[in-house]
Amino acid sequence: MPEARSKFLLKKTKSWRSPGMVNLEEFYCCVDDFCQTFIPLWHQQLIENGLLKRHREASLSLSEVMMILILFHMSHYRDFKTFYIKYVKQHLKADFPGLVSYTRMLTLKKRALIPLCAFLSSRKAKTQGIAFIDPTKIAVCHNLRIPRHRVFEGVAQRGKTSTGWFYGFKLHLVINDCGELLAVKLTTGNKDDRHPVKAMVKGLTGCL
Numbered sequence: 293m294p295e296a297r298s299k300f301l302l303k304k305t306k307s308w309r310s311p312g313m314v315n316l317e318e319f320y321c322c323v324d325d326f327c328q329t330f331i332p333l334w335h336q337q338l339i340e341n342g343l344l345k346r347h348r349e350a351s352l353s354l355s356e357v358m359m360i361l362i363l364f365h366m367s368h369y370r371d372f373k374t375f376y377i378k379y380v381k382q383h384l385k386a387d388f389p390g391l392v393s394y395t396r397m398l399t400l401k402k403r404a405l406i407p408l409c410a411f412l413s414s415r416k417a418k419t420q421g422i423a424f425i426d427p428t429k430i431a432v433c434h435n436l437r438i439p440r441h442r443v444f445e446g447v448a449q450r451g452k453t454s455t456g457w458f459y460g461f462k463l464h465l466v467i468n469d470c471g472e473l474l475a476v477k478l479t480t481g482n483k484d485d486r487h488p489v490k491a492m493v494k495g496l497t498g499c500l
Contacts (some may be wrong), residue, residue: 420469433460
């Protein structure tokens with residue numbers, strides 16, 4: 293058993309967000325079990341395509357990096373830097389003994405993108421007979437700053453919702469009547485809300 297994982301099995305730790313909402317031990321084991329299956333297959337595919345790059349070994353495992361990123365999105369922190377420095381490094385040292393600097397963490401975040409997307413896909417629920425679909429905007433900057441925005445230049449687009457114009461992307465979700473995720477897709481802000489529907493509902497049964 294990996295040392296990082298054994299740390300979680302020494303004691304049960306409840307999530308700080310809401311008592312009893314998430315069992316940190318069980319949550320980590322779920323992520324780690326997925327990584328033990330997915331990572332070898334992913335690396336094998338990268339090797340076959342000649343895309344596998346050699347990285348400096350990190351003191352944080354990929355499972356731990358993914359876990360920290362998931363916890364951030366479950367938290368009420370508005371930016372990752374504050375969450376990592378003020379919360380993770382101060383209150384979760386015992387759970388993540390190999391914590392790295394914030395700058396190093398930014399590098400490790402990039403490595404976790406594809407595994408995180410695959411993990412999300414693996415956690416999708418099944419249809420219960422009825423499903424709901426709806427998009428929401430993801431604005432990357434204030435409208436007044438659009439001419440000066442550089443991070444998503446050439447990728448983000450202007451779009452309009454019932455609340456007005458924005459610059460960024462649209463997140464499209466399909467859920468069942470229990471609120472469980474069935475499908476997810478990210479498009480540019482200028483895409484029609486109906487554009488990704490056909491691809492998202494492929495394979496689903498019941499009413500939409």
